[in-house]
Amino acid sequence: MDPLTITAAAGMRSRLESLDLLANNLSNTSAPGFKADREQFSLYLSEETAEAQDDGTGVAQPFSPVIESHWTDTSQGELRLTGNSGDLALSGKGYFQVNGEDGPLFTRDGRFTITKGGELLTENGYEFSTTDGKSIQVDPSLPVTVDPDGTVRQQGLLVGRLKMVDWSAETASQKQGGGTFQLDSKSLQGLLDSTAQVRQGYQEQSNLSPAEASVRLIETLRQFESLTKAAQIGEDMSRHSVEDVARVAG
């Protein structure tokens, strides 16, 4: 294939992946604490081209745009008053730490339920981590209040303190579904204390703005259309060179 078609095809592929990201963002507009994913493009240089460029021997081939990675937009979602004491939302940067099956997980979805044994569990059944590493044991028959700093109290008495952490922007986090994030073991060492405040009786809404999503949807669609046209032109040119240029006069 000619370079034009190759580049256009790569662009089409990346637009398809953009739509995948967008579809997931849009389908999760009702998931509390959901953070939208954004794409990050890079120009991909094939190995041969890169070598040829370094040597100064080759001709620079066109670059293919690909989505190299996504980044998660961690901006604050709107807090919605639910009045339900089992809803916790974070105002500010940070995450609740919970005890996942294989190591700690992090979430901004602070809905909790109390089991009859008095454990505080997330919607996924994970236990909340505490600052002192002990699990929180509450009296199931009494109401639970959570202070802005994460201190869990029953009838004014301290029961434990929820662990809230944050990480630097360079840290590689991975979404695990169910509103949770996972970090690699190296990043777990460098966790920071969160400055976020806990708001009981609130839920954090997804941080995707519907207006922006609609604009992106149209954008993706139109870009895809243009790229299809470009691929078509590349194909037309190839056809012309084969059929018309090579035609022997007369």
Next chain:
Amino acid sequence: MVRALSSAASGMTAQQMNVDNIANNLANANTVGFKARRVQFQDLLYQTMVQPGAAAGSQSYVPSGLQLGLGTKPVSNEIIFSQGSPQSTGNPLDMTIMGNGFFQIRRTTGETAYTRSGEFHLDNNGNIVTAGGDMLDPQMTIPSDAQSVTIAQDGTVSVSLPGQTATQVIGQIQLANFPNPAGLNGLGSNLYVPTDASGSATVGVPGGTEGLGSIQQGYLEQSNVSVVEEFINLIVSQRAYEANSKVVTAADQMQQQTNNMRAT
């Protein structure tokens, strides 16, 4: 491409379920003691295309990788046990719990169910029963010649009998509460039964320190459905459904354009 279609489809299914739930809340806006439900969603698993932290070069690594999400799922529709507003009816057997407790109801099957609906009646033996005919627990029998029934805030039921000046106490209503009322299982007819998630019932007398609340005679607790809020949720849900259906259209158009590219 299939990912975009299935993510959007999961979003549409989720919003449909949301609308179903809103419809049920609105349908029960005038049901005594009804508690609204709220559907909760979560994101599904992610497909990792580029592992975060993978080496991108000899010195650098990929900071966040590429993960494509696969949509959303409804995880629960929990019951919101906020207080409904009491409405005066003047009927002596209408009661409202001002607080977090539940009336205990002995069902004909023998098990105990719990309700917030304080709309009670008498059966042919003078027992206090629900509209469905299930007996209030502990059992209260009003003598047939009773002139009036008084239920105090602490649940004490007393009657005045003909020819007697002092009222006669026939019993005290007890209320129950749960560690996690949102985990109760709804049976319909305003009845709930406990589950592992709700925990087991704590029983006590009304007005005590357990936070069970006090009883108000002559009032009925209206449903806690806020019609305005439900309508707002309906609009939000409808728009979210629309947005997801636009993604389906976009995915379809892109697929169509690919298919229509001329082959040489």
